[in-house]
Amino acid sequence: MAQNSFTQHCRQEADTTALAQKLASSLSHLFQADQTTHLNISLEGDLGAGKTTFARHLIQGLGYEGRVKSPTYTLCEPYPIQITNTKPPTTASITAHHFDFYRMRDPLEWQEAGFAEHFDEPGFCLVEWPEKAEGSLPAFDIEIHLISGDDENSRNISFKANSSQGTAVIENLQA
Numbered sequence: 039m040a041q042n043s044f045t046q047h048c049r050q051e052a053d054t055t056a057l058a059q060k061l062a063s064s065l066s067h068l069f070q071a072d073q074t075t076h077l078n079i080s081l082e083g084d085l086g087a088g089k090t091t092f093a094r095h096l097i098q099g100l101g102y103e104g105r106v107k108s109p110t111y112t113l114c115e116p117y118p119i120q121i122t123n124t125k126p127p128t129t130a131s132i133t134a135h136h137f138d139f140y141r142m143r144d145p146l147e148w149q150e151a152g153f154a155e156h157f158d159e160p161g162f163c164l165v166e167w168p169e170k171a172e173g174s175l176p177a178f179d180i181e182i183h184l185i186s187g188d189d190e191n192s193r194n195i196s197f198k199a200n201s202s203q204g205t206a207v208i209e210n211l212q213a
């Protein structure tokens with residue numbers, strides 16, 4: 039049966055990195071099958087929980103070789119990503135848009151900044167602090183929650199899928 043949620047304990051940052059890379063691989067399969075699809079993913083948790091760290095390893099896990107910095111001041115950072123398929127040999131271009139809405143002064147600032155169009159472009163949106171948009175964002179296919187554990191480097195990372203695409207991605211993660 040399709041599992042639409044699961045939690046993993048990450049004892050140290052390397053475990054978080056490995057989990058983000060696993061998600062990258064699962065997303066890559068989805069984009070290989072459909073290069074025009076779009077996914078919305080939220081990253082929730084307190085300051086310092088590891089949202090940006092997770093996003094960085096996810097984006098780099100998909101082959102992006104540049105720096106992935108926190109979008110705290112810009113609200114949005116775009117990352118072009120090439121998804122390559124071996125059979126048949128094809129390359130698709132998608133874009134990961136990484137948002138951080140922590141500093142938004144108004145829940146609709148993201149729309150006024152013209153970011154709404156990114157929410158259905160081929161690729162995916164990763165949103166830190168979605169609650170600052172107060173329900174004005176499109177639905178999330180996958181919600182990721184990061185919670186600090188009982189020591190400095192441990193985290194519990196939970197995934198919840200809200201769509202069939204999201205569920206397929208989460209299922210691959212558990213395999």
Ligand code: ADP
Pocket residue numbers: 048049050051052053054083084085086087088089090091092166190191192193
């Ligand atoms: P956020 O974006 O949630 O505010 P950051 O990713 O910017 O958090 O910061 C998380 C900090 O915690 C980083 O300095 C990172 O190195 C550290 N860290 C320690 N252990 C972990 C872990 N298991 N997973 C993620 N980050 C960790």
Ligand code: MG
Pocket residue numbers: 089090091108138166
């Ligand atoms: Mg952050």
